[in-house]
Amino acid sequence: MWKVTDRWFFGLIVxxxxxIGIGSTEFGKKTQIRLGSIFSPFNGWVSFIFNEFKIRHENKVLRAKVSELALNNQIIRSSQYENEKLFDLLEFKARTEYELIASRIVSRDPNPISGTCLIDKGLADEVRKDFPVITCDGVYGKVTEVTKENAMVQTISDFNFRVACMNLRNGIQGIVRWEGGKGCVLGQVRVNSDIQIGDSIVTSGLGSIFPKGVAVGKVREINVDKTKLFYEVALEPTCKLGETEYVFIVKKKPERLEKSTVYKTQGWEIYQKIEEEEIVQSPLEKPKKRLPSVLKEKEEERGEFPIEFKVKEPTIRLQPQ
Amino acid sequence: MVKLWILAGIFCVIQISVLRGVAIAQITPDIVLVVVVYTALFHEKAGMWLGFATGIFIDLYSSSLGYNALVGTVIGYGVGRLSGRVYKETPLLWLILLFVSSLAHDVVIFASVQELSHRFFGRYIFFGALYTTAIGLIMFPALRKLNVCRT
Known part of the structure; x- marks a missing residue:
């Protein structure tokens, strides 16, 4: 029996x-490829079935990877955004003439009526009540409460916030407030005043809280109020309230209080000059009069004697325009 | 016997299509060789024909035509000749046969492609033979259970 097999074996070997000889020729190689391609569909099906499991596993792994990368991407984007913001702030700080304290918004009041937020600077950083708070874009709010580490800021979107403003183009004055659905509104502007859509509204410096010339908004809409005596000018705030993360607290300087303010009304220009006299108290001397606020009391306890200003009677000069 | 040929055909397709998926350090087990050795051991003469046929099929997808067929035929014939003189049900014998067959197969195939070196032998041929033997340890009892060589 094996003898027959042996013959077949040698036949097969030959x-x-x-x-092998044919395979080394060009014809043999081409034939090999042609024959191989006949079975290729089978290979494809088997590969498909087996790869199905592999692909499922790969899919799971890749999904996890995609989630991880998406998270990383978000972190990078957030960092990039923060970086851009900080760059803007640095640039603004370099070009402004005010003495500024940079601060970060720690939290915001969730109550939509109350537009307040908490910042990470307080008494320890020389922040005091009523200090104006601005951003690179314009007015943001003012400090209402101060603790050692933090300060509460009443933003421009608070219903009780008021700031004296004027039209940058012609000096027409008014008071900016926040009115719910209407948003930022410039009130107390006489009807028939020269005010146009797109006019820039800036702080007038009245009220002694905000310095003069800080941007507040642009005129978006002009309406007449119920009394028909005043315009109600809707503004588009320059400051992006919801997006703001970093703010500047404007530190008041004694020399800034000494300034002249010009009012233009009914053909007259009124010059009001306020002069201050600086009185520096020695820490050894007891203060002559009790300071009104609790804050100042605490400062006394710590042995810090704030600078006091004695305001002289303002001199008013009228002059035809 | 038909069952065996179908199974060998499926194994051939698996060998050339998806077996790279279970490769360890680029080394894949030779499951076709396991079937050839098993067939030669338990069905003697069929091993030679199966070795030749599967070898031809693998050759169609190899770089050089004829080598796999040649080695498959020789292994099938050799193991078939040996099977009448040994006790076939010893797992150790299966392993030795598989390991030696795999080594011989790989030496010839690799030698046909490029010059052999010690590093190449250790890296691919030796570990390839070990991997095939390990897979054979699982496949042999399974094939015995299926009784694919029943005529």
Whole structure:
């Protein structure tokens, strides 16, 4: 029986050697490829079935990877955004003439009526009540409460916030407030005043809280109020309230209080000059009069004697325009 | 016997299509060789024909035609000749046969492609033979259970 098999074996060996010989020729290689392509669909199906499991596993792994990368991407984007913001702030700080304290918004009041927020600077950073708070874009609010580490800021979107403003183009004055659905509104502007859509509204410096010339908004809409005596000018605030993360607290300087303010009304220009006299108290001397606020009492306890200003009677001069 | 040929055909397709997926350090087990050795051991003469046929099929997708057929035929014939003289049900014998067959197969195939070196032998041929033997340890009892060589 094996003898027959042996003969077949040698026959097959010879066939294999012939195949090896043919395989090394151009014709053999082409034939090999052609024959191989006949079975390719089978290979494809088997590969597909087996790869199905592999692909499922890969899909799971890749999904996890995508989630991870998306998270990383978000972190990078957030960092980039923060970086851009900080760059803007640095640039603004360099070009402004005010003495500024940079601060970060720690939290915001969730109550939509109350537009207040908490910042990470307080008494320890020389922040005091009524200090104006601004951003690179314009007015943001003012400090209402101060603790050692933090300060509460009443933003421009608070219903009780008021700031004296004027039209940058012609000096027409008014008071900016926040009115719910209407948003930022410039009130107390006489009807028939020269005010146009797109006019820039800036702080007038009246009220002694905000310095003069800080941007507040642009005129978006002009309406007449119920009394029909005044315009109600809707403004588009320059400051992006919801997006703001970093603010500047404007530190008041003694020399800033000494200034002249010009009012233009009914053909007359009124010059009001306020002069201050600086009185520096020695820490050894007891203060002559009790300071009104609790804050000042605490400062006394710590041995810090704030600078006091004695305001002289203002001199008013009228002059035809 | 038909069952065996179908199974060998499926194994051939798996060998050339998806077996790279279970490669360890670029080394894949030779499951076709396991079937050839098993067939030669338990069905003697069929091993030679199966070795030749599967070898031809693998050759269609190899770089050089005829070598796999030649080695498959020789292994099938050799193991078939040996099977009448040994006790076939010893797992150790299966392993030795598989390991030696795999080594011989790989030496010839690799030698046909490029010059052999010690590093190449250790890296691919030796570990390839070990991997095939390990897979054979699982496949042999399974094939015995299926009784694919029943005529």
């Amino acid at each position: 066939l294999c050697i012939i195949l």
